Amino acid sequence: MPKIGMPDIRKPQLVRATMNVIERVGLHGASVSLISKEAGVSAGIINHYFGGKQGLLEETMRAILREHSRTITSALKALPKHAHYERINAIIDGNFKGFQAESEVVKTWLAFWSYSMHDPQLHRLQRVNEKRLISHLKIELKALIPQQQVLPVALGIAALVDGIWLRGALNPLGIDAGLARTMINDYLDKQISYYNDLQLG
Template sequence: MPKVGMPDIRKPQLVKATMAVIDRVGLHAASIALISKEAGVSTGIINHYFGGKHGLLEETMRAILRQHSVTIGGLLKALPADAHQQRINAIISGNFEGFQAENMVAKTWLAFWSYSMHDAQLKRLQRVNEKRLLSHLRIELKALLSRDQAELVAHGIASLIDGIWLRGTLNPEGINADKARALINDYLDKQLTFYSSNSKTTHKND
């Protein structure tokens, strides 16, 4: 975490520089020297406020997660509390638009995703993000499905989001947000129709 006193203007500058360097040379080759040169600051500033490369990487991941949360929160606030399927669609869209969909951000996220398997703190941040996504989805899905069904569909949507992100970042053309939304919403519609049909059949047989 950055030390108290780090000028607010420097944080986004350094985060952007970190993502640019990771995009260009990869996470392991993204040295403090390259990042400081990209940001136009001395290596001493990074070491002083972040304690080195790892602290700056952690702050960069936190910045991405904060922006992600702001994006989804804003989309949900614009919708009625009882518009559950629309709110699920908004959660899905929030993973594929704006800041999150920028190629540089997507590559940085993928690099962190891989690195987090071997770093406890980054893994914790990744788990926080995963739990937040599933929590958002469960809240809306439980209004439409049983608890067990909601749990299953929430994990299905989360898996599709992760898979599309992975494929998109490995694709030179990046993530196709329209196709991503269409694919996941198709899955959601089919699941809701399937469970709704089964519920009607069960009640009819009763």
């Protein structure tokens, strides 16, 4: 966690520098020296305000999560509360478009994702993100399918989001947001149709 007093202008500068370095050399190669050079600051500033590389990595992950949350929250606020299908698509798009699709963000996410299996704090942050996604989806799905199926379908959409994102992150052509939405909508439409037919029949 950054210490109180860290100039606000420095935080995004250091976070962006961290992502740029991770994009070039990977997480393990992203040293305090390389990051400080990229940001145009002394290594001492990183050590003073973040306690070293680990603290800066955690702040970078939090910054990505905050931006991700802001993107989805903003998109949802722009849609009517009753537009549940459109709101689910806004949640889907928030994982594949804009900030989340930038090359350095994608590579940083991918690095953190693998590293979080061995780091309790990064794992906790990853779990927070996962729970937030499931929560957003459950709120909208409640109006579209029976209550007992809300969680399984939300988990299914989340699995598709993660899987499609991961395949896109490893693809030299990058993430195809349009294809992601089409594939997830196909799953969603089938679930809605199936459970509606059950209720009717």
